Amino acid sequence: MTAVTTTSTIHHPNRAPRHTLKKIALITGLSIGAVFAAAPVLWMISTSLKPNGEVMQTPPQLISGNLNFDAYTTVLTDPGKLRFFVNSYVVALAVTALTLLVAILAAYAFSRYEFPGKRLVNMVIVSVQAVPPITLVIPYFGLMVSLGLYNTYPGLIITHMVFTLPYAIIMMTAYFNTLPRELDEAVKVDGATGWTALWRVLVPISVPGMIAVGVYTFMISWNEYLFALTLTRTDDMRTVPIGIQLLMGQHSYEWNEMMAMSILGSIPVLVLFLVFQRRFIGGLSAGAVKS
Incomplete structure (x- = not known):
């Protein structure tokens, strides 16, 4: 010892x-x-914050002697550039709301019911995420043109949902699987339907998972570039990522305005994450483990 x-x-x-x-x-x-x-x-x-002429000066300076907010003023007072932000908000918010609605309904079915083809549908949902989006550009372009949805909000919203729904369904299903079945069964014993059990019991206690899915969905739709470029034709339908690209002219680039739009375009996602940080992380960790 x-x-x-x-x-x-x-x-x-x-x-x-x-x-x-x-x-x-x-x-x-x-x-x-x-x-x-x-x-x-x-x-x-x-x-x-620099004049455009000082952006490429040598040696580069992090802090310029001519700091100003002219680029921000130009962006925020130009109706055409503000339209890019309006379009991004409309599309991203609509995609987030519809994705959450569909994901909740689908996840409830996958989590609480058995039906023919359940495993096959699950495999299809997972396999969609494995397809490179660029391979679908031409098919979706032809589909939207034939449906009359080219250069419209519904065309962008439906297309974005194709890529946000698989993750949302998988995450919400995993989250519902962590909730005891006794919760909705107790409601059904009292005479309520599965619909009531979903919206009165499961959804209110699934807020962290919904926030995680919602923030992720908003980020994907807000930052999407490829289909926003392919499925729109006029500037009044362009989103923020396309608006930034349009500042790259044939002979000159408006670097300060591009960076100002990039900063302004980053603020919504940053604010969302800071406001819902705890619930976002909690929702991800809860949905990642199946009880």
């Missing part, structure tokens, strides 16, 4: 320096990663 005590006493002081070194190494690594991730954002903010 004495030998064991002596040995532990001898080795104990060495643990503190090792723990400290690991902590320092971890903090150093995280700090380097944070700087690496923040550098492009800081440069984007710096560029948006």
Whole structure:
């Protein structure tokens, strides 16, 4: 017993320096990663506050002597550029609301009922996520033109939902699977229907999962570029990512305005994440584990 005590006493002081070194190494690594991730954002903010003529000067300067908000003023006072933001909000909010509605209904069916072809439908939903979106551009273009939905909000909304629904259904199904079946069964015993059990019991306690799915869906739709470019023709239907690209002229680029629009376009997603951060992370972690 004495030998064991002596040995532990001898080795104990060495643990503190090792723990400290690991902590320092971890903090150093995280700090380097944070700087690496923040550098492009800081440069984007710096560029948006410079006159366009100073953007490409050599050597580059992070802080210019002629800082101004002219690029932001130009973007926020131009009706054409503001239209890009309106279009993005309309499409992203509609996609988020419809995706959540369909995902909740589908997830409830997958979680609580058995029906023929259930496994096949699940496989189809998962396989959609494995298809590269660029391979679907031409088929969707032809489909939207034939349906008369080219250059319209419904065309963009339906197309975006094709790529947001699979993830939303998978996540909501996993979240519903963590909820005891006794909850909705107790409601049915009292004479209520499955519809009542879904909207009065399961949906209210599934808010963290819905927030996680909603934020993710909004981000996907807000940042989508490929189909927003392919399925729209006129500037009054373009979204923010396309509006930024349109500032790249044939002979000159409006770098400061591009960066200003990028900053303004990042704010909605950033605000959403900051407001719903706890529930977003909680929803992801709860939906990732099947009880």
